[in-house]
Amino acid sequence: MLRFTPVSFVSTLSAGVLHSDRTSSFRVGDMLHPQGNSPRSSRSVAIVGAGIVGMSAAHFLSRAGWQVTVYDAGVVASGATGSADGAVSVASKKPGPLMTLAVAAVKFYEQLIAEGVLVDEYLPRSTFVVASDDEELSVLERHAGELEAASVPIRMLRGTALTEVIGAAAPTAIAAAEVQREGHAVGYRVVERLRRLGGFAIRRNCRVSGFTSSNGHITGVITECGTEQADAVLLATGIGSMHFLAESDLIRPRKGQLIVTDRAGADSPHFPGPLMSCRYLVSKGSQPANSAAASRSLGLVIDPLRTGQFLIGGSREDRDDRETADGDIVAALLRDAVALSPSLARLRVIRVFSGLRAATRDGMPIVGRVGGADNLWIATGFEGDGICLGPLMGRLCQQMICGEPPDQDISALDATRFRLTLAAAA
Amino acid sequence: MSGPQALVIGGGPAGVSAAVALARAGIDVTLCEQGPRLGGAIHRQPDDQTQSVRVPRAHKQRWQALSDELAASTVKVLCRHMFAGIEATGAVLLEDRNTGRLVTRRPAALVLAMGAIERVAPVPGWHLPGVVSAGGLQVMMKSTGRAPSGAVLIAGSGPLLVALAAQMASLGNAPVAVLERSPRLMSLRVIASLLRTPAYLREAAGYVGTLVRAGCLPQRGAFVTAIVPKDGRLSVSVRDRGGRERQLLVDRVALHDGLLPNSNGTAAHPNGPFLVRAGDCREVLGGAAALADGRLAAQAVLAHLGKRGSDSTGAELAMARERQAQAALNTLFDYSGRDPTELPDDTIICRCEGRTLGQLRAMLDSRDPVSAREIKLNGRFGMGACQGRFCAEWVAAFVASQHADGSPPQSSEIVGSRWPVKPVPISAFVTLPPSHPSE
Ligand SMILES: Cc1cc2nc3c(=O)[nH]c(=O)nc-3n(C[C@H](O)[C@H](O)[C@H](O)COP(=O)(O)OP(=O)(O)OC[C@H]3O[C@@H](n4cnc5c(N)ncnc54)[C@H](O)[C@@H]3O)c2cc1C
Ligand SMILES: Cc1cc2nc3c(=O)[nH]c(=O)nc-3n(C[C@H](O)[C@H](O)[C@H](O)COP(=O)(O)OP(=O)(O)OC[C@H]3O[C@@H](n4cnc5c(N)ncnc54)[C@H](O)[C@@H]3O)c2cc1C
Numbered sequence: 001m002l003r004f005t006p007v008s009f010v011s012t013l014s015a016g017v018l019h020s021d022r023t024s025s026f027r028v029g030d031m032l033h034p035q036g037n038s039p040r041s042s043r044s045v046a047i048v049g050a051g052i053v054g055m056s057a058a059h060f061l062s063r064a065g066w067q068v069t070v071y072d073a074g075v076v077a078s079g080a081t082g083s084a085d086g087a088v089s090v091a092s093k094k095p096g097p098l099m100t101l102a103v104a105a106v107k108f109y110e111q112l113i114a115e116g117v118l119v120d121e122y123l124p125r126s127t128f129v130v131a132s133d134d135e136e137l138s139v140l141e142r143h144a145g146e147l148e149a150a151s152v153p154i155r156m157l158r159g160t161a162l163t164e165v166i167g168a169a170a171p172t173a174i175a176a177a178e179v180q181r182e183g184h185a186v187g188y189r190v191v192e193r194l195r196r197l198g199g200f201a202i203r204r205n206c207r208v209s210g211f212t213s214s215n216g217h218i219t220g221v222i223t224e225c226g227t228e229q230a231d232a233v234l235l236a237t238g239i240g241s242m243h244f245l246a247e248s249d250l251i252r253p254r255k256g257q258l259i260v261t262d263r264a265g266a267d268s269p270h271f272p273g274p275l276m277s278c279r280y281l282v283s284k285g286s287q288p289a290n291s292a293a294a295s296r297s298l299g300l301v302i303d304p305l306r307t308g309q310f311l312i313g314g315s316r317e318d319r320d321d322r323e324t325a326d327g328d329i330v331a332a333l334l335r336d337a338v339a340l341s342p343s344l345a346r347l348r349v350i351r352v353f354s355g356l357r358a359a360t361r362d363g364m365p366i367v368g369r370v371g372g373a374d375n376l377w378i379a380t381g382f383e384g385d386g387i388c389l390g391p392l393m394g395r396l397c398q399q400m401i402c403g404e405p406p407d408q409d410i411s412a413l414d415a416t417r418f419r420l421t422l423a424a425a426a
Numbered sequence: 427m428s429g430p431q432a433l434v435i436g437g438g439p440a441g442v443s444a445a446v447a448l449a450r451a452g453i454d455v456t457l458c459e460q461g462p463r464l465g466g467a468i469h470r471q472p473d474d475q476t477q478s479v480r481v482p483r484a485h486k487q488r489w490q491a492l493s494d495e496l497a498a499s500t501v502k503v504l505c506r507h508m509f510a511g512i513e514a515t516g517a518v519l520l521e522d523r524n525t526g527r528l529v530t531r532r533p534a535a536l537v538l539a540m541g542a543i544e545r546v547a548p549v550p551g552w553h554l555p556g557v558v559s560a561g562g563l564q565v566m567m568k569s570t571g572r573a574p575s576g577a578v579l580i581a582g583s584g585p586l587l588v589a590l591a592a593q594m595a596s597l598g599n600a601p602v603a604v605l606e607r608s609p610r611l612m613s614l615r616v617i618a619s620l621l622r623t624p625a626y627l628r629e630a631a632g633y634v635g636t637l638v639r640a641g642c643l644p645q646r647g648a649f650v651t652a653i654v655p656k657d658g659r660l661s662v663s664v665r666d667r668g669g670r671e672r673q674l675l676v677d678r679v680a681l682h683d684g685l686l687p688n689s690n691g692t693a694a695h696p697n698g699p700f701l702v703r704a705g706d707c708r709e710v711l712g713g714a715a716a717l718a719d720g721r722l723a724a725q726a727v728l729a730h731l732g733k734r735g736s737d738s739t740g741a742e743l744a745m746a747r748e749r750q751a752q753a754a755l756n757t758l759f760d761y762s763g764r765d766p767t768e769l770p771d772d773t774i775i776c777r778c779e780g781r782t783l784g785q786l787r788a789m790l791d792s793r794d795p796v797s798a799r800e801i802k803l804n805g806r807f808g809m810g811a812c813q814g815r816f817c818a819e820w821v822a823a824f825v826a827s828q829h830a831d832g833s834p835p836q837s838s839e840i841v842g843s844r845w846p847v848k849p850v851p852i853s854a855f856v857t858l859p860p861s862h863p864s865e
Contacts, residue, residue, distance in 0.1 A: 076797075076800065189804065192800070196792075202794060204797070262811055262849055325513060325514055325844060326515060327514075327515070327519055327858060331528070331860070332860060335855075338852060345852050346851075347851075348811075348849035348851050348852065349855060350810070350849045351844065
């Protein structure tokens with residue numbers, strides 16, 4: 001059963017000082033009333049988007065003394081953050097900067113737990129990348145090599161080790177890579193935790209349509225509920241980002257459908273962690289496919305939830321209808337799932353849902369300044385990795401906006417690679 | 427993936443009546459019922475055909491006539507076929523429980539006649555084993571043909587309480603008590619309103635007669651305040667009309683607080699068939715209305731298909747009569763349940779996920795208004811196997827009572843609207859033939 005954790009400030013207080021980095025050091029007293037107690041600054045920032053990226057940025061900016069207002073067209077977590085699985089995972093990342101950032105993002109989750117910011121919103125665990133035939137095995141070996149090269153701790157499982165660890169869950173697997181030291185976080189729970197910690201205002205059902213500006217400097221945001229002043233603006237608008245940008249077609253919706261089962265009985269085989277089929281890597285584009293990219297692909301992940309239920313996903317489709325689920329896709333995913341883990345056939349599907357990922361043209365997120373204004377930042381395009389990267393990105397956005405050097409090298413994500421400029425409409 | 431011209435879901439009076447009327451007009455109809463036999467909530471019959479549960483004569487005669495007509499018609503009947511929803515491309519998903527397969531159909535029209543769902547208002551201990559809904563107990567009784575054993579307490583509000591009590595008494599085990607929350611008694615005004623539908627008065631008189639003989643007339647104005655386990659049985663705290671508390675030790679408690687349309691997952695789909703709802707699934711008006719409403723649904727389908735049906739004036743008059751009778755009857759009952767302010771924090775609200783009232787209160791204890799999405803995602807209400815069918819309405823009403831300002835979330839936003847409308851085995855899903863040749 002999912003445990004509901006009413007926020008207890010008592011436990012946060014006992015954690016003592018929450019942050020003690022060189023630029024922003026403050027105590028829990030500040031945390032409860034950061035605006036009132038902060039003598040440093042009354043600069044205001046408008047954050048557009050209450051997903052995991054916007055809410056994380058809001059948390060860190062308010063702790064850095066900014067007066068923060070988050071605007072969302074819907075409610076908190078109404079975008080991808082509320083319709084995702086929560087793999088905080090390096091296992092599936094494309095080798096290169098994204099894999100490096102994912103390693104840092106996992107460490108950042110661990111740090112936030114240690115500091116008492118995220119209490120039990122992060123569950124450390126291994127991911128098992130599974131090969132079921134020779135073709136998949138070659139993908140697995142290539143990917144495992146790349147993970148090792150990035151110093152990700154992995155263990156190759158074959159023979160008896162394989163049988164002992166995942167044999168009960170996946171009897172047809174011929175090999176697996178256990179990717180250690182990663183975990184799981186539920187996006188909307190992280191966001192809810194940050195909301196409860198407070199320190200910033202949230203305007204719900206308040207779509208931002210554009211900005212007021214003078215001489216290349218934004219002075220405020222124009223919203224459904226009126227115009228409000230701001231000294232800086234961060235767009236954390238996920239798939240909604242295109243509205244603000246002059247380039248069309250830079251960010252596209254990639255739909256994902258996920259399946260939720262009922263609870264497995266006590267006699268069910270043990271799943272040591274999520275099982276990811278090698279096909280998932282190909283579907284995600286982390287490893288090259290043998291054929292041309294399809295407008296729709298399926299990559300199997302069987303994720304055992306804390307509740308005893310399973311989340312089975314997911315599809316990647318170039319579509320933007322968020323409300324629907326296809327019998328066909330669900331059945332195909334479940335066929336793959338049962339082929340890998342026959343015991344799942346005993347469970348029932350209780351729900352199917354879908355969400356839209358924000359995919360950029362080159363598959364990399366966009367984080368940085370937008371041309372046309374000197375105080376406008378953007379953090380979007382996290383596609384299928386935003387739950388993993390979200391908190392770290394929130395921190396890096398805070399550092400950028402504060403004019404501090406970011407803890408991580410994010411030059412590969414820089415918005416200038418697309419020469420982003422503000423849309424005329426905004 | 428072809429299909430019949432019309433697919434009717436639900437083998438109760440509304441569904442059978444719609445199917446027969448469509449077949450009569452020359453339409454190719456398939457009727458699906460999830461259970462092993464037709465009959466619906468009133469005419470369900472025991473697995474052992476030698477047993478039977480008493481059904482008022484007028485109902486029985488109408489059902490018999492309809493069953494005869496069905497038998498003589500071209501309607502194709504599929505029992506043990508559950509409607510699982512309409513998927514993205516508009517196909518209707520059916521779980522064939524005989525073969526364990528999921529199949530799709532693409533009818534031109536779909537009639538949903540899935541009946542009502544039972545409301546049970548939360549009370550401490552209502553999730554304990556041995557506590558059931560009155561309808562659930564009735565189903566059990568109708569499928570075994572025997573009264574439940576042991577000491578049974580029936581409580582809540584609505585005409586079903588006396589019907590169930592009388593059926594139990596006739597089968598030889600009258601309940602130890604029947605508690606009707608509403609203090610109101612049958613009045614001359616209500617009797618006057620029911621004169622156009624004398625069957626109700628006759629039915630009520632029959633039940634009361636049985637209960638007088640069994641010595642268990644309903645105690646009006648009395649209700650359950652808590653249920654706790656005791657020595658393998660259930661100890662029930664009961665408050666009577668005068669505010670006095672007492673304890674009853676029983677084996678089973680049957681609770682019931684009215685009926686609601688079983689409407690989740692019944693919205694029309696842009697790519698799907700023309701869709702009509704009928705019977706209790708559309709508006710809870712009982713068996714006689716369900717028959718008439720099935721005919722009206724058939725008329726709507728015929729009009730959509732460009733065919734002429736028969737005259738529907740009779741059905742419309744019957745609906746108006748039944749609507750008036752039900753409105754009069756409903757003035758006698760009180761479906762509000764226990765006052766939430768008197769419920770302790772550990773009262774379970776969502777039985778699927780074990781979510782409590784305290785957890786719901788904690789969610790509302792915030793400066794930010796709470797949305798349906800947060801009630802679901804963070805509160806987990808409406809996220810269990812029933813998709814909120816049994817708690818969404820109560821949760822929405824509670825949230826509205828706490829937040830006088832703003833626009834509180836509606837029950838329809840909390841209850842799941844996506845397929846599957848009920849859990850479907852994965853083993854059935856994997857049999858669905860792929861419509862795209864290669865992935
Ligand atoms: C099916 C699926 C599975 C996934 N699984 C994983 C996973 O396992 N691991 C992982 O790391 N990631 C996963 N992801 C990806 C992850 O969910 C996203 O990358 C992440 O949530 C993005 O967060 P965000 O804050 O950038 O955007 P969002 O959560 O989409 O938030 C954007 C917000 O901006 C608001 N908004 C947009 N325009 C405006 C406007 N004009 N005015 C005001 N508000 C506006 C929206 O309402 C929305 O709330 C998955 C995604 C999907 C769809
Ligand atoms: C528990 C209960 C007891 C009642 N007892 C009485 C009584 O004693 N006397 C009386 O006059 N009235 C009684 N009623 C009122 C009763 O609802 C109406 O009299 C009448 O049965 C309504 O007819 P209907 O066809 O609309 O629905 P129902 O008779 O309820 O028929 C609906 C049918 O749809 C089927 N169904 C539901 N979901 C699906 C699905 N997803 N797929 C396939 N099939 C499905 C059900 O199994 C059922 O057979 C009772 C109602 C309930 C709920």
